[in-house]
Amino acid sequence: MPYFGLKGGWLTVWVTVACATDMTLFGYDQGVFGGVIVTDDFLNTLNLGGPQNTSLLGTVTAIYDVGCFFGACAAFWLGEKLGRKKTVLVGTTIMTIGAILQISAYSVAQMIAGRVIAGIGNGINTATAPVWQSETSTVKWRGKLVVIELILNIAGFSLSNWMTYGFSYTNGPISWRFPLAFQLVFMIILFSTVPWLPESPRWLIAHGYEDEAFQILADLENKDVDHPFVLTQHKEVMYAVEYERKNGVGWMDLLRGRTGTQGGTCTIRRLLLGAGTQAMQQLAGINVTSYYLPTVLISSVGLTNKLARLLAACNSVSYLLFSLIAIPNVERWGRRRLMMYAAAGQCFCYLIITILLRFSVDPSITVQSQRQIASASIAFFFLYYVCFGIDFQGVPWLYPVEINSLAMRTKGAAIGTATNWAFNFMVVEITPIGIQSLGWRFYIIWIIFNFSFLPIIYLFYPETADRTLEDIDRLYRENHNLFIFRDKEAVAPKRPAAYVEIEESEVRRNSSIDPRMLRRAVGKMTSNDAKFEEREKV
Secondary structure, three states: OOOHHOHHHHHHHHOOOOOOOHHHHHHHHHHHHHHHHHHHHHHHHHOOOOHHHHHHHHHHHHHHHHHHHHHHHHHEEEEEEEOOHHHHHHHHHHHHHHHHHHOOOOOOOHHHHHHHHHHHHHHHHHHHHHHHHHOOOOOOHHHHHHHHHHHHHHHHHHHHHHHHHHHHHOOOHHHHHHHHHOOHHHHHHHHHHHHHHHHHHHHHHHHHOOHHHHHHHHHHOOOOOOOOOHHHHHHHHHHHHHHHHHHHOOOOHHHHHOOOOOOOHHHHHHHHHHHHHHHHHOOHHHHHOOOOOHHHHHHHHHOOHHHHHHHHHHHHHHOOOEEEEEEEHHHHHHHHHHHHHHHHHHHHHHHHHOOOHHHOOOOOOOOHHHHHHHHEEEEEHHHHHHHHHHHOHHHHHHHHHHHHHHHHHHHHHHHHHHHHHHHHHHHHHHHHHHHHHHHHHHHHHHHHHHHHHHHHHHHOOOOOOOEEEEEEEHHHHHHOOOOOOHHHHHOOOOOOOOHHHHHHHHHHHHHOOOOHHHHHHHHHHHHHHHHHHHHHOO
């Protein structure tokens, strides 16, 4: 019996377990190296101690993101060629090799090689897991499940902080090799769950596996394969595939800026909007502190090593708890509103941090007063994580999956993830040097970026909450306006009544049609499409 007899909600739960484990591993990897790079044995073993090695230490940390970037780019091809499941397994295998190289490293060269290889695997997985989750979820659960995954990403980040804090009380190689080795636990879970879970039915339909797609759609909804709702879902996906084949834009045309005679499905704009959320996540300044919070608290605030580690670990728990607010509200408040609230809060936090750190180095006040002012900034580092966790942790990973069409969904998610890693590398690379060279002025950069997000989101970003993935395709077929804020339906937090009426009428119509005839018609359509594609290749 496939999937051990699981159907409906329980089947979705296990897909979520696999995808969430992948994102937990991602969070663990983000946080663990921040604790490792302030460990004496690590610095001595790899000869990375001292201010003269600040730039090299930043490169060793940031080079992981270069691997992630290339992994996300590889997901362009792998995701469509192999499917969602096999792509995740390939990514996990590559990550395992990279983890083993890092655990056993005795030289900078081996550590760099391990981080690049692990990054490639992580880039593949983080570009694929949200797509797989979204394409196997119902409308009412899609946003919540992806946000839950990203909250477990924070849980992984929190675990890594407590892990490195606990092992800071040990001496020798175990103080940093064991925290790096612990990531293998997540890889074992992925190898144990992914192989027996269902493939994305949308990917199967796009590649002509009709019977398997029908069965998976039925299993995910816990309905019969001939149920009108399953048939309606199948028809909507088929229509989206057909429309994209006729109006979609190929990669060479994308690179040349061509969009067809009428703009088609607004492919380039949707790719840019999805990638834009990922760029905003990094330019919000999260990895100034995710990778380097102990370093920031030691260098900018003046705390001891142990206290900085402890506060970083406590902050990760606060980050995790407040991010839970997003689960009930990501659909209720909508993506646009959450992003604007979060950007405003993040801007305020960095503004206060900058002011406090500026006065903490004022020579006209006593040393004790300087320390007190610097310590006050810690509260706003904590508050920043609260604002970020409520929205910018999850929505930038969800939005590229929702905004892009079926044919471009894997590519759109991969471009978004590659954008995230490219900007991630930039931020992680410049942060140690920026703190060392600019001091409190370094944080002005993140004030400006967060403030700029408010008009960008308001003017250009449509709402995707409470919409089916096919609703978004319909929006861009009917509306080619650049400034989306003028369209009330496009920015409403609830699904427009017109879309609901269309779906209900389709379900009623399909309930009066013989399911076997409808499925034969779909099979014939797929066969004709395959013949057409063969002629095109010739």
